[in-house]
Amino acid sequence: xxxxxxxxxxxxxxxxxxxxxxxxxxxxxxxxxxxxxxxxxxxxxxxxxxxxxxxxxxxxxxxxxxxxxxxxxxxxxxxxxxxxxxxxxxxxxxxxxxxxxxxxxxxxxxxxxxxxxxxxxxxxxxxxxxxxxxxxxxxxxxxxx
Numbered sequence: 495x496x497x498x499x500x501x502x503x504x505x506x507x508x509x510x511x512x513x514x515x516x517x518x519x520x521x522x523x524x525x526x527x528x529x530x531x532x533x534x535x536x537x538x539x540x541x542x543x544x545x546x547x548x549x550x551x552x553x554x555x556x557x558x559x560x561x562x563x564x565x566x567x568x569x570x571x572x573x574x575x576x577x578x579x580x581x582x583x584x585x586x587x588x589x590x591x592x593x594x595x596x597x598x599x600x601x602x603x604x605x606x607x608x609x610x611x612x613x614x615x616x617x618x619x620x621x622x623x624x625x626x627x628x629x630x631x632x633x634x635x636x637x638x639x
Contacts, residue, residue, distance in 0.1 A: 497532045498638055500525070501563055503586070504572030505579035506539055514539040517572050517626065521605070524630035531638040536562045560588055568601045568637055570629060573622070577610035590618045601637050605629045 502518040518537040525533065542548075542555045563569065563585050576582050589600045604622040608615060616622075623629040 495532050497534070498568065499534050499536065499566045500568045500570060500633075501536045501566040502538070502570050502572075503563070503582050505575045505582065507581075508578070511539060517605075521570055521626045521630060524626055525633055525638075528630060528634040529638055531634075533638070536566065538562070560585070563588055563600070564592060564597075566600055568603065568633060570603050570605060570633070571619075572606060573604045573608040573615070574606035576608050576615065583615075586615060586618045590614070593618075603629050603633060603637075 500522075502521065504514075504517070506514050515537060518535075518539070522535045522537075538559060542558065559581070569585070569589060571582060571586070586602065589602055593599050601620045602618050604615075604619040605626055606624070621632055623632060
């Protein structure tokens with residue numbers, strides 16, 4: 495059985511741990527409810543948190559984060575507050591470069607209405623859904639093959 499890695503991207507700074515993880519747990523639950531596929535979910539707040547300083551440098555966090563993104567098959571990004579998330583923009587830039595240069599292909603599914611209007615965000619998305627239920631349905635029916 496093929497193994498899939500799904501990374502969840504979205505704003506973390508200025509949000510409580512519960513706010514950071516709430517939508518991530520929801521999308522994981524919805525996907526697992528619909529499939530028995532072998533999936534590892536990477537939720538960055540579960541590893542590096544703003545309220546705990548277990549890391550020794552921001553470089554450590556950045557390198558870990560981008561390596562997880564590059565190793566993923568699918569990235570689900572919460573678009574609702576993307577304007578305030580430089581890290582998410584950076585992650586999307588890395589994905590766009592990898593996809594453009596042919597290193598591998600990472601499917602990016604956006605959820606919600608972005609609070610910014612930059613065309614490069616749209617150009618990186620394979621698909622945009624209005625809610626997590628529809629995003630989970632798409633991921634299961636089209637990407638976990």
